[in-house]
Amino acid sequence: MTATDSPFEAWQKQQEVFWSGLLGGDGQAAAREWFAQWSRIAGAPAGFAQTSVAEMVAAPFRAAFGNDGDLQRFMSFHDGVATFGHREMGEEDVRRLSDYWVGLLHLPTSRLAVEQALIGLAGMRTAVEVWRASPLVPPSSSESWEKIYAGWQATLQSYKGLLDLYEGYGRRVAERLIADLDGCDDEVKSLKELFDHWVRAAEGVHDEIAATGDYQQAFGQFVNHLCLTIKVQRETTDGILERIGVPTYSELTDVHARIERLRKEQRRLRNGAADLAGLLTAVRADLEKLGQRVEDDAGLGDELRRLGSELGNVAAGMAAIRSEVGSLREVAESAVGLGESVAAAQQEIAQLRREMEKLAPVADAGAPVDASPSGGAPRRAAKPKRKEP
Amino acid sequence: MRPIKLDPDATLAEASLWWGQFEKSRRALGELAAAQPGSTPTEVLLEVDRFRLLRFVWDTPPRHKTPLLISYALVNRHTVADLQEDKSLVRRLLERGFAVYVMDWGYPRPSDRMLDLDTYINEYIDTAVDHLRTRCGVKAVDLLGICQGGTLALTYAALYPEKVRRLVTMVTPVDFQTEGDRLSHLVQEIDIDAAVAALGNLPGVALNVNFNALQPLSLNIKKWLDSVKALQDATSGAFFVRMERWINDSPDQAGQAYREFMTQFYQQNGIVKNTVTIGDRAVDYRAVRCPVLNIFGSQDHLVPPASSRALKNVIGSDDYREIEVPSGHIGMYVSRAAAKVPEGIASWLKA
Numbered sequence: 001m002t003a004t005d006s007p008f009e010a011w012q013k014q015q016e017v018f019w020s021g022l023l024g025g026d027g028q029a030a031a032r033e034w035f036a037q038w039s040r041i042a043g044a045p046a047g048f049a050q051t052s053v054a055e056m057v058a059a060p061f062r063a064a065f066g067n068d069g070d071l072q073r074f075m076s077f078h079d080g081v082a083t084f085g086h087r088e089m090g091e092e093d094v095r096r097l098s099d100y101w102v103g104l105l106h107l108p109t110s111r112l113a114v115e116q117a118l119i120g121l122a123g124m125r126t127a128v129e130v131w132r133a134s135p136l137v138p139p140s141s142s143e144s145w146e147k148i149y150a151g152w153q154a155t156l157q158s159y160k161g162l163l164d165l166y167e168g169y170g171r172r173v174a175e176r177l178i179a180d181l182d183g184c185d186d187e188v189k190s191l192k193e194l195f196d197h198w199v200r201a202a203e204g205v206h207d208e209i210a211a212t213g214d215y216q217q218a219f220g221q222f223v224n225h226l227c228l229t230i231k232v233q234r235e236t237t238d239g240i241l242e243r244i245g246v247p248t249y250s251e252l253t254d255v256h257a258r259i260e261r262l263r264k265e266q267r268r269l270r271n272g273a274a275d276l277a278g279l280l281t282a283v284r285a286d287l288e289k290l291g292q293r294v295e296d297d298a299g300l301g302d303e304l305r306r307l308g309s310e311l312g313n314v315a316a317g318m319a320a321i322r323s324e325v326g327s328l329r330e331v332a333e334s335a336v337g338l339g340e341s342v343a344a345a346q347q348e349i350a351q352l353r354r355e356m357e358k359l360a361p362v363a364d365a366g367a368p369v370d371a372s373p374s375g376g377a378p379r380r381a382a383k384p385k386r387k388e389p
Numbered sequence: 390m391r392p393i394k395l396d397p398d399a400t401l402a403e404a405s406l407w408w409g410q411f412e413k414s415r416r417a418l419g420e421l422a423a424a425q426p427g428s429t430p431t432e433v434l435l436e437v438d439r440f441r442l443l444r445f446v447w448d449t450p451p452r453h454k455t456p457l458l459i460s461y462a463l464v465n466r467h468t469v470a471d472l473q474e475d476k477s478l479v480r481r482l483l484e485r486g487f488a489v490y491v492m493d494w495g496y497p498r499p500s501d502r503m504l505d506l507d508t509y510i511n512e513y514i515d516t517a518v519d520h521l522r523t524r525c526g527v528k529a530v531d532l533l534g535i536c537q538g539g540t541l542a543l544t545y546a547a548l549y550p551e552k553v554r555r556l557v558t559m560v561t562p563v564d565f566q567t568e569g570d571r572l573s574h575l576v577q578e579i580d581i582d583a584a585v586a587a588l589g590n591l592p593g594v595a596l597n598v599n600f601n602a603l604q605p606l607s608l609n610i611k612k613w614l615d616s617v618k619a620l621q622d623a624t625s626g627a628f629f630v631r632m633e634r635w636i637n638d639s640p641d642q643a644g645q646a647y648r649e650f651m652t653q654f655y656q657q658n659g660i661v662k663n664t665v666t667i668g669d670r671a672v673d674y675r676a677v678r679c680p681v682l683n684i685f686g687s688q689d690h691l692v693p694p695a696s697s698r699a700l701k702n703v704i705g706s707d708d709y710r711e712i713e714v715p716s717g718h719i720g721m722y723v724s725r726a727a728a729k730v731p732e733g734i735a736s737w738l739k740a
Contacts, residue, residue, distance in 0.1 A: 187393070188393045189395065189399060190403060191395060195611075195614075196611070199606045199611050203605070206606075216574055216577060224583060227583045253589075256500060259503070264668075
């Protein structure tokens with residue numbers, strides 16, 4: 001490991017040392033090949049074509065750094081802007097730069113992580129300074145970058161504070177390992193078995209440290225400052241893009257936000273339309289139900305019609321009755337008139353009878369024809385037959 | 390104390406054996422490159438943006454009318470529930486006569502960074518549920534939520550209780566701030582807004598790095614050493630390769646959805662406090678009154694048992710049951726200990 005190594009280079013070298021120590025000289029190359037093959041197999045589903053874990057981790061970050069994920073195209077464009085006269089910062093440099101930052105993501109599981117971060121910081125500063133020398137980079141970004149460097153210094157100081165937590169780490173792991181082995185009867189005869197015990201003990205101690213508030217705070221500060229660094233990097237890129245008239249990341253963010261708002265509006269309208277359709281369906285269903293009821297109530301309609309007809313009959317009957325009453329009244333009136341006529345006739349008959357009695361001695365030759373035996377009024381004519389309704 | 394007695398000859402023999410296995414594993418890797426997770430064919434029923442509703446195609450028609458819809462996490466892919474024929478939760482449920490469907494969230498692109506939980510829940514899940522209700526002629530579906538997908542399913546069930554007949558949650562975080570939840574502990578101080586503003590979508594690989602950092606030695610060194618042994622046998626080797634493919638198949642997280650999930654659930658512990666808001670709707674988890682089956686692993690370091698168990702106290706359902714499986718988070722799908730899980734789900738759904 002050298003002072004100019006990126007954290008990933010340092011990490012890779014450390015891995016090589018590990019495999020080399022484990023396997024011997026020839027084993028190192030074999031292990032590297034083996035690991036690369038693993039990376040190809042395991043990384044393929046995610047669409048990566050890397051040959052190393054570092055590459056696999058770096059790729060999405062590189063994508064995130066670029067304009068809407070297309071750093072490569074942007075860099076080609078960047079290289080192509082020859083009129084700005086700066087070609088020193090090529091794709092490979094940006095690749096290295098992003099690798100430095102990605103390297104900083106590694107969690108401080110040991111003192112080495114902090115050391116790597118310090119190396120990474122130095123490397124980042126060097127790379128950024130080269131980049132900032134480009135006339136494409138807006139001068140206004142200098143202040144932001146100075147803040148970023150200062151922030152990294154503070155962040156790494158707090159990480160150094162964590163080293164206190166790792167003081168005696170090895171001793172604590174050993175104590176834990178012994179405690180782990182305590183109480184077991186069998187002897188440890190296998191190297192692998194001992195290794196597994198060590199892993200368990202070491203992770204147990206690491207977990208205790210990770211559970212502290214100090215670790216939590218330092219981790220948060222680390223990630224937050226990493227994100228701030230990426231943000232400043234992005235703003236710097238936006239500045240370059242603005243200068244050369246290319247849509248910026250923040251502009252695309254605005255567009256995406258608008259699309260999302262429109263999408264929600266579309267959903268709201270669609271749901272509204274669906275609600276309306278639901279309402280119409282309900283109304284249609286009600287209408288269908290009503291129609292069904294009308295069909296089901298056809299008997300009732302007939303009954304109603306029959307009743308109506310009967311009502312008509314009743315009305316006709318009433319009219320007939322009324323007419324009959326009228327006829328009866330006429331008859332009654334006629335009867336009254338007739339009675340008066342009869343009375344007058346009776347009086348006239350009585351008068352005639354008296355006159356006949358006076359004349360009886362004079363004319364004994366015949367008796368009156370229609371006189372009642374009782375001497376009352378003559379029988380009435382038969383009553384007129386009642387009109388049928 | 391157990392004495393450590395490493396005999397030099399025996400240790401050398403052990404190292405030699407491992408070296409021989411290592412050479413063989415190198416050759417095996419080339420032959421296993423084609424091993425892929427996922428064993429059951431699927432049919433696409435619905436597509437909205439990158440979201441797809443899939444039906445697992447099975448020879449025999451289902452015996453149960455109510456469809457079973459799987460809601461998997463946004464982190465990683467649902468294929469772990471159907472990794473290979475003999476390690477497939479999906480197949481075991483199909484064999485028991487269930488019609489099984491899954492929501493495939495897809496791979497968010499940078500242009501999807503504004504996708505939020507409102508869209509995931511109120512559009513994607515709701516559209517899928519409505520589609521199945523119509524397709525199967527039922528008023529409500531059965532939901533099987535896994536991990537973060539369980540949290541989404543639970544939230545959906547609270548928002549649309551009339552559309553969920555029964556809810557099964559597997560290794561689902563509910564209380565995001567329990568003792569021993571190291572993941573939650575580490576994210577409390579992170580400025581999520583700044584992270585999303587800087588990164589847009591959260592790289593899935595970065596999340597994997599963080600998951601690995603919880604057990605750095607086990608997952609970054611020990612696993613590789615052990616894999617050599619697994620690769621000695623074609624069957625175990627293929628299984629190991631499929632698992633690795635699945636682990637590394639980590640979609641990026643849509644920025645806005647990630648922001649909401651981390652802040653409302655992890656940092657504000659919104660389910661326990663009943664303060665979650667999705668879109669413009671406040672979620673009341675007490676509205677979940679359907680029968681609930683909660684399955685969790687007793688050795689789960691990503692979702693501690695206490696986190697899942699909290700479900701009992703946040704929902705309004707009186708019909709609540711738990712199954713504790715002696716496994717870790719991933720072991721829930723593939724370990725021997727989890728072999729009884731499908732039957733547990735099936736018999737509970739039929740009850």
